[in-house]
Amino acid sequence: MTPRLLIPAGLALLLSACGFHLRGLGATTPxxxxxxxxTAPAGGLGDVLGRQLSLRPDLKLLAAKEAEAVLAVENEAMDKQILTVNKSGRVTEYQLIYRARFSLRQGAVERIPSTELTLRRDYSFDENNVLGKEAEEQILVRDMRSDAAQQIIRRLAALKPAAAPYTPVPAAQ
Incomplete structure (x- = not known):
């Protein structure tokens, strides 16, 4: 093997040995x-969560009466604020603020109380390219929903299994 090939091969070997993998690849946390x-309003975050959760081999998406746990997306909201203006008073940057509120119940136990996620993205605005900037805004909204769904899934993966109710064992006679 030539030294030119040894260096990239060695780096690839080192990266794989340390457990590095791209997000979304490799083993998932059970x-x-x-x-x-x-449970979510039609469209938006609920659809994104459903798609991402349906890819997990260890999870089945079922009706509320049949499922062990219910993830409720209570609401989601998008806000757009002016970030900067130029000297003639025209907007040059906006900030998109995405908020989503969710909770998780497992049986009668509330495992994740009502929690709000907030994501922010800044983007420049050019009045000469309004259509392009509207498309960019829609892409940012889609990416924020995807990021919110990933954050929720990571929080679900961080939960420990619910403890079984304690039942005392009768003493042997």
Missing amino acids: LAFASLNV
């Missing part, structure tokens, strides 16, 4: 439940 129901 969830504390085997079935889940996602």
Whole structure:
């Protein structure tokens, strides 16, 4: 093997030996439940969560009555604020603020109380390219929903399995 090939091969070997892998690839952290129901308003974050959760081999998406846990997307909102203006008073930058509120119930136990995620993205605005900037804004909104869904899934993966109710064992006679 030539030295030109040895260096990249060695780096690839080192990266794989340390456990590095791209996000979304490799083993997934098991969830504390085997079935889940996602309750959300039509469109938006609920659809993104449903798509991403349906890719997990260790989870079944079921109706609320049949699922072990219910993930409720209570609401989501998008806000757009002016970030900067130029000297003639025209907007040059906006900030998009995405908020999503969710909770998780497993049986009668509230495992994740109502929690709000907030994501922010800044983007420049050019009045000469309004259509392009509107498309950029839609892409940013889609990416923020995807990021919010990933954050929620990571929080679900961080949950420990619910403890079984304690039942005392009768003493041997």
